[in-house]
Amino acid sequence: MIEWSAQHPRPLLRQPVNLAALAWLALGVLGALLASPLAPEGPIAADTTRSLLPPGPGGPLGTDLLGRGVLTRLLWGGRWTLGMGSLGLAIAVGLGLPTGLAAGFFGGHVEGVTMRLVDALLAFPGLLLAMAAVAVLGPGVISVAIAVGLAAAPAYARVARSAVLDVRAQPYVEAARALGGSEWRILARHVLPNAAAPLVAFAATQLGWILLNGAALTFLGLGAPPGTPDWGAMLNEGRGYLRDAPWVSGFPGLALTLTVLAANLLGDSLQKALRPH
Amino acid sequence: MIARYIGRRLIQAASVLWLAATLAFVAMKLTPGDPAQALLAASGATETEIAERRTQLGLDDPLPLQYARYLWSLAQGDLGQSWLHGRSVGQMILEQFPATAELAISAIIIGTALGLALGVLAALRRSTWLDTAATALAVIGLSTPTYWSGLLAILLFSLHLRWLPATGEGDPRHLLLPSLVLGCALSGSIARLVRARVVEIMEEPFVQAARARGIPPWRVLLVHVLRPALPTALTVVALQFGFLLGGAVVTESVFARRGLGKLAVEAILWRDLPVVRGVIVLGALVYVLVNLAADLAQAWLNPRLREELA
Numbered sequence: 001m002i003e004w005s006a007q008h009p010r011p012l013l014r015q016p017v018n019l020a021a022l023a024w025l026a027l028g029v030l031g032a033l034l035a036s037p038l039a040p041e042g043p044i045a046a047d048t049t050r051s052l053l054p055p056g057p058g059g060p061l062g063t064d065l066l067g068r069g070v071l072t073r074l075l076w077g078g079r080w081t082l083g084m085g086s087l088g089l090a091i092a093v094g095l096g097l098p099t100g101l102a103a104g105f106f107g108g109h110v111e112g113v114t115m116r117l118v119d120a121l122l123a124f125p126g127l128l129l130a131m132a133a134v135a136v137l138g139p140g141v142i143s144v145a146i147a148v149g150l151a152a153a154p155a156y157a158r159v160a161r162s163a164v165l166d167v168r169a170q171p172y173v174e175a176a177r178a179l180g181g182s183e184w185r186i187l188a189r190h191v192l193p194n195a196a197a198p199l200v201a202f203a204a205t206q207l208g209w210i211l212l213n214g215a216a217l218t219f220l221g222l223g224a225p226p227g228t229p230d231w232g233a234m235l236n237e238g239r240g241y242l243r244d245a246p247w248v249s250g251f252p253g254l255a256l257t258l259t260v261l262a263a264n265l266l267g268d269s270l271q272k273a274l275r276p277h
Numbered sequence: 278m279i280a281r282y283i284g285r286r287l288i289q290a291a292s293v294l295w296l297a298a299t300l301a302f303v304a305m306k307l308t309p310g311d312p313a314q315a316l317l318a319a320s321g322a323t324e325t326e327i328a329e330r331r332t333q334l335g336l337d338d339p340l341p342l343q344y345a346r347y348l349w350s351l352a353q354g355d356l357g358q359s360w361l362h363g364r365s366v367g368q369m370i371l372e373q374f375p376a377t378a379e380l381a382i383s384a385i386i387i388g389t390a391l392g393l394a395l396g397v398l399a400a401l402r403r404s405t406w407l408d409t410a411a412t413a414l415a416v417i418g419l420s421t422p423t424y425w426s427g428l429l430a431i432l433l434f435s436l437h438l439r440w441l442p443a444t445g446e447g448d449p450r451h452l453l454l455p456s457l458v459l460g461c462a463l464s465g466s467i468a469r470l471v472r473a474r475v476v477e478i479m480e481e482p483f484v485q486a487a488r489a490r491g492i493p494p495w496r497v498l499l500v501h502v503l504r505p506a507l508p509t510a511l512t513v514v515a516l517q518f519g520f521l522l523g524g525a526v527v528t529e530s531v532f533a534r535r536g537l538g539k540l541a542v543e544a545i546l547w548r549d550l551p552v553v554r555g556v557i558v559l560g561a562l563v564y565v566l567v568n569l570a571a572d573l574a575q576a577w578l579n580p581r582l583r584e585e586l587a
Contacts, residue, residue: 128557
């Protein structure tokens, strides 16, 4: 059904880069889910006798100013940061997919009006759009997720539309129509499954964008209240003692960069697999 | 006929700006809170004074009238008044604009130079380790948040090597680190698209023909390959302006620089919505104008497009 996965199921996963990217994402999600058994002391409890310890016996990734383990906070912070990314992606896909599907499948006025709107939104710098949304919704992690999701939705709608346009022209869609399939049935049974591959590939790329920009907003202090173990906020908190304790900002930044990189690499590989030349 | 293209493009740009302004208006109306109260909150004004101010600001008028008045004052360059400072938003933006423009322009120069070099190099040495390395660098550049690479740069160049100041502004030494950080982040996507375009051009028959005629390789590269790649590069750079505006906001915060970013972030935290709206509308204006200019330049640079339009 999905051409690339049927024809080249192995090369994609045989590439060490993709394996590493998947493994890293899985590790992050697992760490966030298992934060409470792995780090039962929690991300908030302070112990000032252990302030700013370097990575080592005191804590695998060191401790912050309040003596909290950076690894502990990273694990718990994954709930905020990866949760923000997932919610943002769900919003981007939830708004973009139906819009793009409808525009591509039904064409005509539906397409004219929605795509005009999508183009206008795309002509808007994404992070600025997200900042405007946070200004309206008020600071907070949920607002940030909604904001970046909204900002990412137009691009997803555009990709969904072109994916559907490609499939709509295929003979089997015409055949399904000739056999008397209803429009909705054709859309659900024939168009959507066959357009799925580019949609999944682009979702991975967008996850990277959403994480990068969502964490930028929390770094700027527009996310959860101070003290929340969100990766962007942690990066910001460590700035004050960058010289003496670079690990406090360094590791959250590394975790975030690797996560965005993993999402981008997966998106790239999927897209390349779709267009082998 | 090219006039028709320019006309169409102008209408498109204007409609995007109109939509941006309208979205900003709707967003302000959706936000809970009373602007008159916000304006007068600090001064301890009475209910009657606030009510008077509401009438004065036209907030009791029907929405379509408010909308029309808003568009009219926007068209005249009036962005309203800050709720927090009571000052003209246009004035506040004008004060911060040079600092941001300085950063954005130097970052785009660095990013374009680096991106072009990386992209062309990767395309010329296609499928070698150099290509792999350049491609990997581009993805890493795309994925690294400037708020992290900026801190790493400060750590290395300011705190350890003591080559450059970490924060502050004034002389070019202060500008170098932030614009390098932002420029490197920018170069990733430029490099990727330039590489793709150059690879495409290298396979064109006219390049093979030029080689067959014994034209020296550097000349083939400069005249036959890079020249047709230029319009693409131009469009890519213009499209990156959106990223650049957002990136400048974050980079300013990392290096504790003045600028629109600081203005916007403070305005969001204090819910000073007219200022937020002003920055957003200005961002859209700059972005639309840059892309309009790039499209027109491309129409002028690309003979095939020029002919198609004619």
